[in-house]
Amino acid sequence: MAINPQTSALIMIDMQQGFIDERSSLWIAGAQASVPSCAQALEAARNVGMPIWHVRRSYSFDGSDVEPVRYQQWLQGDKPLCAEGPWPQSLEAPSELVALDSERLLVKPRFSAFFETDLHEQLQQEGITHVILIGTTTPNCIRSTGYDAISYNYDVTVLSDATSSRSEAVQAANIEDMATIGMTIMTAEEFAQALQG
Amino acid sequence: MAINPQTSALIMIDMQQGFIDERSSLWIAGAQASVPSCAQALEAARNVGMPIWHVRRSYSFDGSDVEPVRYQQWLQGDKPLCAEGPWPQSLEAPSELVALDSERLLVKPRFSAFFETDLHEQLQQEGITHVILIGTTTPNCIRSTGYDAISYNYDVTVLSDATSSRSEAVQAANIEDMATIGMTIMTAEEFAQALQG
Numbered sequence: 001m002a003i004n005p006q007t008s009a010l011i012m013i014d015m016q017q018g019f020i021d022e023r024s025s026l027w028i029a030g031a032q033a034s035v036p037s038c039a040q041a042l043e044a045a046r047n048v049g050m051p052i053w054h055v056r057r058s059y060s061f062d063g064s065d066v067e068p069v070r071y072q073q074w075l076q077g078d079k080p081l082c083a084e085g086p087w088p089q090s091l092e093a094p095s096e097l098v099a100l101d102s103e104r105l106l107v108k109p110r111f112s113a114f115f116e117t118d119l120h121e122q123l124q125q126e127g128i129t130h131v132i133l134i135g136t137t138t139p140n141c142i143r144s145t146g147y148d149a150i151s152y153n154y155d156v157t158v159l160s161d162a163t164s165s166r167s168e169a170v171q172a173a174n175i176e177d178m179a180t181i182g183m184t185i186m187t188a189e190e191f192a193q194a195l196q197g
Numbered sequence: 198m199a200i201n202p203q204t205s206a207l208i209m210i211d212m213q214q215g216f217i218d219e220r221s222s223l224w225i226a227g228a229q230a231s232v233p234s235c236a237q238a239l240e241a242a243r244n245v246g247m248p249i250w251h252v253r254r255s256y257s258f259d260g261s262d263v264e265p266v267r268y269q270q271w272l273q274g275d276k277p278l279c280a281e282g283p284w285p286q287s288l289e290a291p292s293e294l295v296a297l298d299s300e301r302l303l304v305k306p307r308f309s310a311f312f313e314t315d316l317h318e319q320l321q322q323e324g325i326t327h328v329i330l331i332g333t334t335t336p337n338c339i340r341s342t343g344y345d346a347i348s349y350n351y352d353v354t355v356l357s358d359a360t361s362s363r364s365e366a367v368q369a370a371n372i373e374d375m376a377t378i379g380m381t382i383m384t385a386e387e388f389a390q391a392l393q394g
Contacts, residue, residue, distance in 0.1 A: 069347050069379025110348035139374045144344045147337075150266045151307035166377070173370035177336045180363070182266025 003157070003194050005048040009128045012038060013055045013113055013135030013142060015097050018082035018090035020136075025077035026070075030164030030171065031136040037162035037188040038134050039096040044192035046100070051126060054099040055106045055113045055135070058091060059083045065109065112144035120152055130155040132191065134162035138174045146183050157184040159191055200354070200391045202245040206325045207238060210252045210310055210332030210339060212294050215279035215287035217333075222274035223267075227361030227368065228333040234359035234385040235331050236293040241389035243297070248323055251296040252303045252310045252332070255288060256280045262306060309341035317349055327352040329388065331359035335371045343380050354381040356388055 015038055018024050020031045045052055059066050059074070059082045066074045074081055082090050092098075099105060108117050123131070131154050133142050142163050149156045158178055165171035179185045186194070212235055215221050217228045242249055256263050256271070256279045263271045271278055279287050289295075296302060305314050320328070328351050330339050339360050346353045355375055362368035376382045383391070 067347055067379075068350050068352075111344055112348070115345070115348050140344075140378060144341070147308055147341050148312070150264055151309070151312050153265050155265075170370070170374065173367070174374070177367065177371070181337060182264075 008130040114148040205327040311345040
């Protein structure tokens with residue numbers, strides 16, 4: 001899959017301390033380890049002027065808009081999680097992944113970055129036909145976003161080492177499923193090389 | 198998870214010959230074997246008056262609305278697949294799973310039964326708060342529908358033996374992921390017993 005920087009977008013999902021920091025009850029085991037690969041992908045995209053979306057989960061202070069299936073988990077540990085308040089960094093990216101002023105921010109209420117957001121309209125407006133997904137967590141937000149993207153007829157590439165899961169087995173099984181349905185899988189290094197080539 | 202037949206719905210997805218019949222290029226290895234469990238779930242729901250939705254994939258005759266990632270696969274084998282034409286049974290359920298006149302039919306254009314359909318509005322109108330998912334294929338349509346359902350705040354139950362995948366390993370990995378995010382997993386027999394209890 002050739003990558004045209006003019007019609008492709010890099011979409012980074014949920015790389016915020018509420019999922020990366022071990023103190024969070026929504027912590028993802030593999031997320032911290034994927035930060036360097038996410039940073040590599042951001043740099044590669046910036047070098048060729050590819051548009052970048054930073055997608056973040058944000059809940060209300062009292063948790064009233066948390067998914068019911070996840071509310072008990074949200075209540076545990078430091079709070080409020082992924083919300084404004086005493087732990088604001090749960091909304092923030094690690095220093096290596098902070099957005100530049102020229103890059104897009106998108107808050108999403110659920111797993112898929114397309115669910116009840118205007119991401120599709122934004123991408124259409126920019127002429128994007130191919131989305132490259134990085135971030136966390138592979139079985140939930142990355143995969144849901146990928147399926148919505150292919151449903152909207154986008155080409156989809158997932159960077160395997162710039163996404164993360166609760167275990168290596170879960171990561172591998174999800175990557176295999178996404179490859180089977182027709183998403184392209186590559187590493188951040190392969191992505192960077194494809195953009196230089 | 199208690200199941201209230203007044204506020205729950207059984208949703209059967211893509212149990213049509215285009216996915217069940219081995220002649221189809223979109224054939225799912227495990228789908229035929231799940232027919233008896235699907236029939237058991239339908240009977241159990243009918244016995245208590247639980248509303249049932251039969252969800253089907255339907256493409257246009259020329260394949261122009263097939264997902265781009267799937268178009269080459271769609272072109273293979275008997276055609277047109279899941280479309281009106283010389284192989285109309287590719288749209289039809291096996292005899293054990295045919296809808297009754299009183300049951301709902303829903304055509305969906307993509308993986309999730311919620312994607313660009315009015316399923317959410319229909320369920321809301323009927324006061325449904327809990328969806329029970331059966332059908333095929335677990336990693337694609339069942340899972341996408343399940344994630345959309347929890348995103349809309351429904352309780353979600355997936356019947357493990359009334360859903361199917363290209364392999365046992367894929368089935369098991371997807372069931373585990375759905376359990377982890379908070380969907381309830383049970384067999385068709387357990388579902389039938391829960392409704393009698």
